[in-house]
Structure formats: C-alpha cells, structure tokens
Amino acid sequence: MREVAVIGGGMTLFRRRLLETGKELSYLATKMAMEEAGIEKQDIDMVVLGSAPDAFDGIHIKGDNLVDGCAAAGKPYVRVFNGGGTGVFAPIAGWWHVASGVADVALVVCEEKMGSCYPHPQTAFRHIWDPILDRPLNPNLVWLFAMEMNRYMTAHDIKKEDIALVAVKNKRNAVGHPCAQLADPNITVEDVLNSEMMAWPVQRLDISPPSDGASALIYCSKDKARQFTDEPVWVAGTGWTIDSTMWTNRDLYFPQYVANAAKMAYKMAGISNPFKEIDIAEPYDPFDYKELHHMEGLLLCDKGQAPILTREGVTQRDGDLPVCPSGGLLGVGNPIAATMGQKVCELYWQLTGKAGKRQVPGDPRVGVGQAWGDIMQMGTVIVLRK
Amino acid sequence: MAKKQAMPKSAPGTHVSTKDIVNKKIAYTWWEPEVQYSWSVGPAMSRFLEELKNGKIVGRKCRKCRRVIVPPRMFCEHCYGPTDEWVYLKDTGSVETYSISYLDADARRIKEPILVGVVSIDGASPKHGFMHYFGGMKPEELHIGMKVKAVWKPKEEREGSIRDIIYFEPVKKGGRKK
Ligand SMILES: [Zn+2]
Numbered sequence: 001m002r003e004v005a006v007i008g009g010g011m012t013l014f015r016r017r018l019l020e021t022g023k024e025l026s027y028l029a030t031k032m033a034m035e036e037a038g039i040e041k042q043d044i045d046m047v048v049l050g051s052a053p054d055a056f057d058g059i060h061i062k063g064d065n066l067v068d069g070c071a072a073a074g075k076p077y078v079r080v081f082n083g084g085g086t087g088v089f090a091p092i093a094g095w096w097h098v099a100s101g102v103a104d105v106a107l108v109v110c111e112e113k114m115g116s117c118y119p120h121p122q123t124a125f126r127h128i129w130d131p132i133l134d135r136p137l138n139p140n141l142v143w144l145f146a147m148e149m150n151r152y153m154t155a156h157d158i159k160k161e162d163i164a165l166v167a168v169k170n171k172r173n174a175v176g177h178p179c180a181q182l183a184d185p186n187i188t189v190e191d192v193l194n195s196e197m198m199a200w201p202v203q204r205l206d207i208s209p210p211s212d213g214a215s216a217l218i219y220c221s222k223d224k225a226r227q228f229t230d231e232p233v234w235v236a237g238t239g240w241t242i243d244s245t246m247w248t249n250r251d252l253y254f255p256q257y258v259a260n261a262a263k264m265a266y267k268m269a270g271i272s273n274p275f276k277e278i279d280i281a282e283p284y285d286p287f288d289y290k291e292l293h294h295m296e297g298l299l300l301c302d303k304g305q306a307p308i309l310t311r312e313g314v315t316q317r318d319g320d321l322p323v324c325p326s327g328g329l330l331g332v333g334n335p336i337a338a339t340m341g342q343k344v345c346e347l348y349w350q351l352t353g354k355a356g357k358r359q360v361p362g363d364p365r366v367g368v369g370q371a372w373g374d375i376m377q378m379g380t381v382i383v384l385r386k
Numbered sequence: 387m388a389k390k391q392a393m394p395k396s397a398p399g400t401h402v403s404t405k406d407i408v409n410k411k412i413a414y415t416w417w418e419p420e421v422q423y424s425w426s427v428g429p430a431m432s433r434f435l436e437e438l439k440n441g442k443i444v445g446r447k448c449r450k451c452r453r454v455i456v457p458p459r460m461f462c463e464h465c466y467g468p469t470d471e472w473v474y475l476k477d478t479g480s481v482e483t484y485s486i487s488y489l490d491a492d493a494r495r496i497k498e499p500i501l502v503g504v505v506s507i508d509g510a511s512p513k514h515g516f517m518h519y520f521g522g523m524k525p526e527e528l529h530i531g532m533k534v535k536a537v538w539k540p541k542e543e544r545e546g547s548i549r550d551i552i553y554f555e556p557v558k559k560g561g562r563k564k
Binding site for chain 2: 009010011012013014015017018019020025028029032036058115119120122123126131132133134136137138139140142143146147148150151154178179196197198199200201202212213244246248249250251252341345349352353354355356357
C-alpha cells in the first residue's frame with residue numbers, strides 16, 4: 001500500500017435548512033478544500049461521495065444528482081453509504097483509491113440535506129426499520145438510542161449527570177467553529193437535565209440536530225504530496241466492521257464492532273496503547289452517551305470508564321485526551337455523512353495547527369476519528385498522523 | 387502551497403428559517419410521493435407469524451453453535467449454514483432494555499408515553515429476543531431484568547403479526563398479575 005497524505009479540507013455552514021441545493025453545497029465544500037490544497041478540478045483523478053439515505057431529501061440515485069457539485073463529471077466516481085458510518089467510511093474509501101495506486105489525487109465529498117423532509121427528517125427514518133417485525137410497532141429512531149443508552153447506563157451504573165457533561169463540553173467546544181449550528185458558551189448540566197424528555201433516558205439536549213451541510217477532503221499520494229504542501233498529514237490506519245442486522249440478539253452495552261474496527265486501524269498504524277499514543281479523538285457523538293460508548297469502543301479506556309475520564313476533565317480541549325474538540329455533532333450539527341467535517345477534516349486541521357479557536361494545545365501529532373451507523377452495527381475508524 | 391490560517395476559514399451557505407418558507411420568502415417545489423409496498427416475509431418469518439396467530443413464539447436451533455435463535459431464520463449468520471429445527475419458546479422473558487417514549491414515529495409529541503424495549507425470550511439463547519411494547523404497569527415500575535409475559539390479542543383478532551401480542555406485562559411471583 002502507498003502512503004496517503006491529506007492536503008485539504010472544506011466545510012459549509014451546518015443548519016437545520018440551507019437555501020443551497022445539495023449540488024451547490026457539495027460545490028462550496030469542495031471548492032474550499034481545493035483552495036486549501038491549491039489544486040484545480042483537473043488535478044483530481046477520482047472522486048468518492050458519501051451521502052446517507054435517499055429518503056431524507058427524496059432524491060433517489062442521489063450520487064448521480066450530486067455529480068456536478070462533486071467535481072466528478074467526466075471522472076471515475078463512486079458513492080458509498082453505511083448510514084451514520086458514512087462520514088468516516090467515505091474518507092476510508094477515498095484513501096484506498098490512493099493507497100492502491102489507482103489514483104494519485106482523490107477527492108472525498110460528503111453531503112446531506114435533511115431539511116427537505118416533512119414534517120421532520122424522523123419521518124424518513126421510518127424507512128430504515130425491518131418491515132416485518134419492527135415497522136408494525138411504529139418505531140421512532142430515538143427509541144434505538146434510548147434503548148442502547150439505557151443498557152449502557154444500567155450495565156455500568158452511570159448517572160445522567162455524567163452523560164450530560166458530554167453535551168455541555170461539545171456545545172461549548174463548538175463556540176468559535178464557523179459552521180456550528182448549536183454552539184452554546186453558557187450551557188450547563190442542569191440545562192441538559194431539565195430539557196424536554198423525548199424518550200427516556202434521552203432528553204432534547206442529549207441529541208444532535210438534523211442538519212443540511214457538506215464537507216470535503218483531498219488526498220494525495222506520497223510522491224505528489226510535496227508539490228502541494230510542506231506539512232502533510234498522513235492516513236496512518238483505517239478500520240471498518242459491521243455486525244449482524246439482528247440488534248435484538250446482542251448486548252447493546254458495548255459496541256464490539258467499533259472495537260474490531262479500531263483494532264484494525266490501530267494495527268495498521270502501529271498503535272498498541274491508544275490512550276497514550278493518541279493525542280486527539282473525534283468519536284461519533286450524535287447523542288452525548290455515544291461519545292462515551294465510542295471512547296470505550298475505540299479502546300481509549302476500559303469499559304465503563306469513559307464517564308469518569310469525562311468527569312475528571314481528561315476529555316476537555318486542554319485535557320490529556322481532548323475528545324471532540326471540533327464541537328462534535330452535538331455542537332456543530334449532524335448532517336449525517338457531512339460530519340466528516342468534524343470527524344476527519346477537523347483532525348487534519350488540528351494536526352496542521354489550523355483549527356483556530358478550536359486548536360488543541362501542545363502540538364498534537366496523532367488523531368483518531370470514528371463514525372457509527374446502519375442500525376447500531378457499523379463502526380468506521382481512521383487514524384491520522386503528522 | 388497551503389496557507390496557515392484557521393480552517394474552515396468561512397462557512398459558506400445560507401440559512402433558511404421555517405418562517406422564510408411559510409411566508410414564501412424563498413422559492414421551493416413540493417412533492418408528496420404515493421408509493422406502497424408489499425413484502426413477502428420468507429420461510430422463517432412465515433412460520434413465526436403463523437405461530438403468533440396460535441399464541442406461540444417459535445425459534446430456530448442451530449446445532450453447530452447451539453444457539454436457539456429468535457427471531458428465527460433459516461440460516462445461521464455465524465455458522466453460515468442452515469439452521470436445524472423449530473423450537474417452541476415460552477411467551478415470557480426478561481426486559482433487556484427499554485425506553486419511555488414521548489415521541490411518535492414522526493417525532494410528534496405525545497402525552498401518554500409509549501413503553502417500548504427489547505424482551506429476551508425464555509427458552510431462547512441469552513440476549514435473544516425482539517422489540518415490543520410494555521403495558522399493565524406504571525412507567526416507573528419498568529426496569530431492566532424485569533420478568534414479563536406476553537398479553538395476546540383474542541384469538542379471533544390475531545392476524546399473523548407481531549402485534550398479535552398487545553404488549554408484555556410484568557410477571558408477579560406466584561402467577562400472572564391480578
Ligand atoms: Zn450457528
């Protein structure tokens with residue numbers, strides 16, 4: 001495999017609804033990444049698109065619809081999709097284009113427009129459930145998270161106060177992120193605990209918002225990297241694993257599939273002690289408990305220990321292991337696939353010292369990003385290193 | 387060459403509020419798809435749903451990994467071979483996890499909460515069960531590990547659906563509640 005460098009990233013505003021079409025959003029994010037990398041459309045060999053269920057924006061064969069915005073017209077192009085896992089899986093797919101030697105320069109675009117769906121994007125989530133056993137019960141997607149959160153809390157005797165700390169940290173971290181939808185410098189644990197009950201134990205401020213948005217990332221082979229940058233960041237490892245569809249046949253307290261994906265990525269990156277060797281983590285945080293659940297899945301701590309690290313301040317931006325310094329999905333927003341902006345672009349910006357007000361102190365060198373998707377079964381992991 | 391400036395350096399995109407749409411401040415198009423589906427449920431679920439009509443929960447046994455699997459399937463996803471036999475399970479189980487939902491399927495708020503969760507079915511392998519409603523108790527009584535029993539629709543109203551079970555209610559020591 002060839003070494004692969006990240007040389008540019010881009011990201012649009014994340015909002016409940018944006019005026020621009022998906023195509024236009026893809027263009028805006030891609031253009032920003034191209035400007036950062038200092039390349040033009042003709043320099044890009046191949047393009048990967050990540051975008052989540054078609055049902056959100058009601059445009060099927062969405063990959064085809066977005067081609068022009070993705071600078072892909074006339075080029076090899078593929079759309080990948082594994083639900084919420086897409087935001088890290090699309091950059092994994094982009095990586096293998098360059099690592100394999102098939103492309104020298106590859107562009108990854110992630111786009112989502114959830115605001116088009118009425119009365120609420122939740123309605124589109126109805127289409128993801130098993131039609132035989134689940135749909136007759138009229139499920140809401142939040143139920144899944146609530147059931148997993150409850151199992152996780154019960155298994156380790158975790159208090160909601162400790163989980164709420166994650167929402168507070170991430171919404172505060174998002175302050176200063178120019179794209180952020182729900183940054184809040186003054187939010188407190190009490191605000192989270194007093195917010196509207198959605199599906200116990202999930203309350204309104206435990207959840208990231210549905211959003212419109214796009215993000216982009218540009219990769220380059222090692223031979224060409226010096227043409228474009230004198231401070232490349234390398235893809236050190238990638239991993240992905242899916243578990244069985246039968247989520248009612250396993251214990252939800254621990255995401256074993258995330259651990260398997262993490263082990264694959266760490267092995268490739270030569271990481272044996274993730275907590276010691278990783279400087280920044282961007283685990284997938286569509287809900288506050290998910291950050292903790294995923295820290296454990298990423299083997300950054302023992303099972304049940306993530307709330308303790310959080311309470312002790314270890315995961316703050318200036319802590320020993322900053323977690324979601326971007327502001328995460330909870331603070332910046334959750335346009336599903338486009339969260340590549342927080343989970344992968346952010347690592348690149350942090351490792352190159354370009355994260356501005358979000359910059360983690362102390363010259364971070366290694367970052368791990370992770371996403372989670374399909375029906376509580378997909379883990380996608382990437383390690384970047386400078 | 388890349389410049390060392392804060393990234394993302396800007397946030398391109400234009401926010402649209404619901405008001406902008408209601409007041410027709412922006413141009414938009416609208417479409418309401420009308421589409422219907424009919425799924426054949428396959429051999430495993432055909433038997434499972436038929437047995438629900440009889441007031442019974444049925445699983446499949448895989449002799450290789452010795453799992454008794456519910457919901458049943460004709461092949462084992464671990465051993466990747468056919469499952470071997472049908473096994474009648476009990477209509478009792480324990481609460482694996484649950485939620486108390488104030489949201490309906492479209493995220494609309496509801497006053498009376500829905501009690502929902504996963505029931506691990508007695509007679510199946512540990513942690514093997516399915517999602518269903520709970521009832522016959524106050525929300526605060528529901529807890530993980532609680533023993534529950536299916537409450538069935540009257541036989542003549544059953545139609546071969548997971549909803550032939552109305553919900554799972556608590557099992558009290560010494561027999562059914564009430
Ligand atoms: Zn088996």
